[in-house]
Amino acid sequence: MTKLLGITVALVVLVGGCVQDATELSDSDHIYNLLASNGTVEMRPLEGQGEDGDGKDGTHPEFWFRQLANESAAFEVILENDPSTGICTVTVVRNLYADFYIDVVHDGEFNPGIKPISDIRTRRAVVERYDDVSIHGGWVLTHITPAEYSLNSDIPQEVFIQSMKIYKGDDLAWECDSPDTFYDIETGLPVIESGELIRLEVEVLHTNPQYDPEFYLYAHGPCPSWPRHFMNDEGLWGDRVASDGIYSYEWYAEASSDHWFIAADIIDADTMLDQEEDDYDSGAWGMIALKE
Numbered sequence: 001m002t003k004l005l006g007i008t009v010a011l012v013v014l015v016g017g018c019v020q021d022a023t024e025l026s027d028s029d030h031i032y033n034l035l036a037s038n039g040t041v042e043m044r045p046l047e048g049q050g051e052d053g054d055g056k057d058g059t060h061p062e063f064w065f066r067q068l069a070n071e072s073a074a075f076e077v078i079l080e081n082d083p084s085t086g087i088c089t090v091t092v093v094r095n096l097y098a099d100f101y102i103d104v105v106h107d108g109e110f111n112p113g114i115k116p117i118s119d120i121r122t123r124r125a126v127v128e129r130y131d132d133v134s135i136h137g138g139w140v141l142t143h144i145t146p147a148e149y150s151l152n153s154d155i156p157q158e159v160f161i162q163s164m165k166i167y168k169g170d171d172l173a174w175e176c177d178s179p180d181t182f183y184d185i186e187t188g189l190p191v192i193e194s195g196e197l198i199r200l201e202v203e204v205l206h207t208n209p210q211y212d213p214e215f216y217l218y219a220h221g222p223c224p225s226w227p228r229h230f231m232n233d234e235g236l237w238g239d240r241v242a243s244d245g246i247y248s249y250e251w252y253a254e255a256s257s258d259h260w261f262i263a264a265d266i267i268d269a270d271t272m273l274d275q276e277e278d279d280y281d282s283g284a285w286g287m288i289a290l291k292e
């Protein structure tokens with residue numbers, strides 16, 4: 001049975017004038033509080049500035065970035081089975097309202113158009129209840145899937161991420177070819193050390209290509225100078241084989257005080273080639289990468 005949880009976090013609840021302590025919360029409340037406090041389930045909004053691409057031949061915008069319009073901490077948790085069994089699969093859903101600033105006029109001036117973004121971010125998780133109920137009623141996070149970013153507007157989504165691989169040097173450190181794949185949070189997440197040579201390889205799908213290039217693809221992560229860099233299939237910047245459908249970006253991981261979030265972010269060329277039309281079309285996958 002599927003059950004929707006409220007979006008308000010309540011560590012103590014008032015019932016009939018009495019304050020109940022955390023041990024009287026329901027399993028649903030405990031699971032929500034666990035997920036609200038665990039950074040591993042974070043789904044970052046991929047906002048802010050970054051590298052635009054080569055920027056010189058006029059085929060890329062002069063500037064683009066997403067700016068959050070309304071980012072509350074609220075999210076929705078859908079329980080996929082009865083938590084009384086002691087193990088529960090959940091879906092975590094978080095909306096994203098933002099503006100897509102895009103400037104395609106290469107005149108050295110920032111004179112953008114703005115396209116509205118309405119996205120939904122989804123990831124699934126497995127939680128298990130242990131005997132020690134002192135924290136979150138005994139509920140512990142054990143597995144997560146990647147976060148998947150999809151359009152939540154009337155515009156049909158035509159661009160999709162199909163796979164992600166993270167290499168450390170020449171060694172494959174993490175891979176995913178379905179956003180429904182669960183990863184053990186102790187042993188299955190990518191772990192990255194500052195200064196390591198990282199390569200992200202991505203495969204994508206465009207269901208209705210109209211332009212050449214068909215889309216623009218970006219890596220988000222602990223990259224140099226900007227948190228976002230253009231990915232290519234032209235044998236450049238770490239791309240091992242040109243024109244094989246595998247897009248790449250390679251970099252030395254920047255230092256960070258927090259865990260990283262690595263995402264592959266595809267934007268339709270139709271969105272990127274003008275700054276007037278209300279046609280934002282994008283998809284992304286993102287995964288937490290633990291700091292070693």
Ligand SMILES: [Ca+2]
Binds near residue numbers: 103110112
């Ligand atoms: Ca301009």
Ligand SMILES: [Ca+2]
Binds near residue numbers: 232240243245246
């Ligand atoms: Ca390639």
Ligand SMILES: [Ca+2]
Binds near residue numbers: 269270
């Ligand atoms: Ca367009």
Ligand SMILES: [Ca+2]
Binds near residue numbers: 156268
């Ligand atoms: Ca489109």
